[in-house]
Amino acid sequence: MGHGLTAVILGGSFQHLEIYENGGGVAYYHLGGSYLSSSLGNALVAAGGLLGPAVVGALLIASAKSHKSSMIALRILIGLIILSLLLWIRSVWGIAVMSGFAVFFFIITLFKNRKLEVITILFLGLQSVLGTYLQLDYLFTKQFERNGAIQISDTQAIAENTIGTYWIWAVFIILISIYLLWKSFQYYFKKIEWYS
Numbered sequence: 001m002g003h004g005l006t007a008v009i010l011g012g013s014f015q016h017l018e019i020y021e022n023g024g025g026v027a028y029y030h031l032g033g034s035y036l037s038s039s040l041g042n043a044l045v046a047a048g049g050l051l052g053p054a055v056v057g058a059l060l061i062a063s064a065k066s067h068k069s070s071m072i073a074l075r076i077l078i079g080l081i082i083l084s085l086l087l088w089i090r091s092v093w094g095i096a097v098m099s100g101f102a103v104f105f106f107i108i109t110l111f112k113n114r115k116l117e118v119i120t121i122l123f124l125g126l127q128s129v130l131g132t133y134l135q136l137d138y139l140f141t142k143q144f145e146r147n148g149a150i151q152i153s154d155t156q157a158i159a160e161n162t163i164g165t166y167w168i169w170a171v172f173i174i175l176i177s178i179y180l181l182w183k184s185f186q187y188y189f190k191k192i193e194w195y196s
Helices: 002-009 038-063 067-087 092-110 114-134 154-161 166-189
Strands: 013-019 025-030 143-146 149-152
Touching (some): 002 013, 002 025, 002 038, 038 114, 038 166, 067 092, 092 114, 154 166
Antiparallel strands (some): 143 149
16 A cells, blocks of 8 residues: 555555455556656655555554544544545455454444554554564565566665665665654653643
């Protein structure tokens, strides 16, 4: 999803998303209307897919700080899942999984238990950020095989469209993710100070 949404932010279009049984997927996008060069646009879209989970995770962790913000975040998340189902997700597996998540999160809202909503948002935030570290092997991969065809990894796509090597970009993505996790936890654990 991060790839496609980055393409939209850059002035391109997000055509659709396929989600596979293993949790991976492919975002189909077009940068024809982008205000950036093709190479820079493709590099940013590749980075957007890798950094998307860390950014979303950090926002969710920060929103878990209060009952009200976690309640809002959970409802926004449900809305974004429904929007994604209507606009972008095309694979049967993706529709089934994301519909299940939407229903599950909606059921949580029906309990009207603020503590449960906070725990849910915090858990989702942690899973999103830590998802970056669960794909370390992919980050440090130059190319891979899918359906009998050799394809380049996202970090290699960044390197080919800018400078450096795939492993340098992998380290850079990891450092950004660590920073986002640290800042979100710093905000989450920061005491609210009252000024008179």
